[in-house]
Amino acid sequence: MMDITGTRDRLIKWYYSVVEKCVQPLINVGVSPDVISVIALFLSLISAIFYANGAIFIGGIFLLLSGFMDTIDGSVARLLGKLTRFGALLDSTLDRYAEFFIFFGLLVYFRSGWMFYVVLLALMGSIMVSYVKARAQSLGKTRVVGMMQRPERFALLVAGSLLNAPFEVYYPEYPNCFFMTSLILLAILANATAIYRLFEAKKDLA
Secondary structure (H helix, E strand, O other), rough: OOHHHHHHHHHHHHHHHHHHHOOOOHHHHOHHHHHHHHHHHHHHHHHHHHHHHHHHHHHHHHHHHHHHHHHHHHHHHHHOOOOOOOHHOOOOOOOOHHHHHHHHHHHHHHHOOOOOHHHHHHHHHHHHHHHHHHHHHOOOOOOOOOOOOOOOHHHHHHHHHHHHHHHHHHHOOOOOOOHHHHHHHHHHHHHHHHHHHHHHHHHHHH
């Protein structure tokens, strides 16, 4: 069986090694990691506004930029020696706000159809994936399981947003079909991951 967790960890390690090489200019000018976190949040708000107005591709571009900024704040803090517990709390808190912004934008756009409920389920799953992890760890569990962690959810949304445009070129009769499919997958997989984490936590906390 393929080691999904191991492959994910190796990809993340490689990605952050690349990021650390790219953030050197920011370190040289002394940019604060907290400022980068706030910029990432602002970019997610812009993304949400575009999503709310049906500009799926542009919303995806700003979501991609937001995600990139969100990944470099930790690297900058580490390289500057400014890793703090409050900084970690602030980063996680802003991440949740950023996710809420995105889903609120999508709820506004899909407010009149059945996709509204799909987005609600995706939001619920995303919240529960993070909640089960945090609550279980507070009770003593440290193992992180499941595939739909925040990077995976982010990647699925970005891919659905950016690939939606070329799909519509060939299939204009199915507007936003690719993006809607990515949201359906997100709703299913995020909730499945939350439930899976719950059952795995039961084993660890027994």
